[in-house]
Amino acid sequence: MNKKKIIVSITGASGSVYAKLLMDNLLQLSSQIEKVGVVMSDNAKEVWRFELGNSDYDHYPFDFYQKMDFNAPFASGSAKFDTMIIIPCSMGTLGRIAHGISNDLISRAADVILKERRKLIAVVRDTPFSLIHINNMKTVTEAGGIICPANPSFYSIPKTIEDVAQTVVSRVIDLAGLEQDSYRWNDNNS
Numbered sequence: 001m002n003k004k005k006i007i008v009s010i011t012g013a014s015g016s017v018y019a020k021l022l023m024d025n026l027l028q029l030s031s032q033i034e035k036v037g038v039v040m041s042d043n044a045k046e047v048w049r050f051e052l053g054n055s056d057y058d059h060y061p062f063d064f065y066q067k068m069d070f071n072a073p074f075a076s077g078s079a080k081f082d083t084m085i086i087i088p089c090s091m092g093t094l095g096r097i098a099h100g101i102s103n104d105l106i107s108r109a110a111d112v113i114l115k116e117r118r119k120l121i122a123v124v125r126d127t128p129f130s131l132i133h134i135n136n137m138k139t140v141t142e143a144g145g146i147i148c149p150a151n152p153s154f155y156s157i158p159k160t161i162e163d164v165a166q167t168v169v170s171r172v173i174d175l176a177g178l179e180q181d182s183y184r185w186n187d188n189n190s
């Protein structure tokens with residue numbers, strides 16, 4: 001298996017726990033990964049501090065980039081990152097991506113991933129959706145992106161908030177093409 005080069009973007013939607021769990025999961029899957037680059041929006045840091053009560057977002061052994069750093073490798077298609085995961089993805093970031101407004105590293109990296117026909121996974125979070133949100137999700141889907149809403153499932157009978165959030169993160173890990181031993185519906189071997 002080719003080791004993956006993954007961009008993790010964290011934006012200011014509710015659900016910092018999804019970003020935390022994803023980074024925890026990627027650490028465990030490090031044998032399948034060559035590189036992880038992380039870029040956060042300003043509001044992502046704010047929401048993380050509010051929801052998780054700490055500033056531990058940069059306590060991971062990944063490459064962190066400032067949101068306006070267009071010198072980051074994945075600001076160009078030539079760096080050949082395979083996959084970008086935006087988790088959680090705000091409606092603002094979704095809109096910028098849908099309309100090609102590459103005015104920060106997150107929207108530029110997504111623009112690059114789409115133009116290079118690589119994998120973009122947007123874990124969108126808001127409720128309810130306006131027609132603007134729905135149209136933006138449609139546009140990103142038509143451009144080749146995957147909209148993976150932050151909608152947890154409950155058929156694994158999760159016990160904690162983290163168990164609930166992990167149901168979303170496990171789907172993201174699957175979509176990213178990483179191998180992980182996670183709950184599978186009616187799989188007698190798991």
Ligand SMILES: Cc1cc2nc3c(=O)[nH]c(=O)nc-3n(C[C@H](O)[C@H](O)[C@H](O)COP(=O)(O)O)c2cc1C
Nearest residue numbers: 011012013014041043044047090091092093125126
């Ligand atoms: C506590 C908190 C929760 C928020 N939750 C959401 C949300 O679930 N979805 C969303 O689209 N925006 C949410 N927002 C608003 C975004 O942070 C705001 O629109 C921001 O401009 C998005 O910019 P960004 O995509 O660059 O982070 C929230 C803001 C705060 C402070």
